[in-house]
Amino acid sequence: MAVPLYQAKAEFFRTLGHPVRIRVLELLQDGPRPVRDLLSAIEVEPSNLSQQLAVLRRTQLVTATREGNTVVYALSTPDVADLLRAARRILTEMITDQEALLAELREPDHQAHRA
Structure with a gap:
């Protein structure tokens, strides 16, 4: 099977x-x-x-x-290198998103309530 x-x-x-x-x-x-x-x-x-x-x-x-x-x-195969590059791009996006969230969390409380 x-x-x-x-x-x-x-x-x-x-x-x-x-x-x-x-x-x-x-x-x-x-x-x-x-x-x-x-x-x-x-x-x-x-x-x-x-x-x-x-x-x-x-x-x-x-x-x-x-x-x-x-x-x-x-x-x-060169596809292995492509996969590693794709993983790097995905991780970069994830970290960028986390940095944006972290910056938002660090804003004073009164600014965060506007969102």
């Missing part, structure tokens, strides 16, 4: 639900990078990075190629 689309989407977003995975994807937006570069940029234990890279490989969000002794990771 096929998995419903909404369930597949939920699994997809769960995959993105880890800060190290998001950071890896962000770093790979600029092009392929060897593991050592990812490790120095993210500053996590090598075993943790390896574990998160394995999840990203299994879900086919990244590809891995071996160049000699080095493994180089890349985004599997």
Whole structure:
């Protein structure tokens, strides 16, 4: 029996639900990078990075190629970068809305009653 689309989407977003995975994807937006570069940029234990890279490989969000002794990771599709940019736009809008609400809340009480 096929998995419903909404369930597949939920699994997809769960995959993105880890800060190290998001950071890896962000770093790979600029092009392929060897593991050592990812490790120095993210500053996590090598075993943790390896574990998160394995999840990203299994879900086919990244590809891995071996160049000699080095493994180089890349985004599997430019759509991943598009998704990260969309998330940034959404977060920016959310924060902007929150700032507007916060400014309104900070107004003296007499001004707030006019709205």
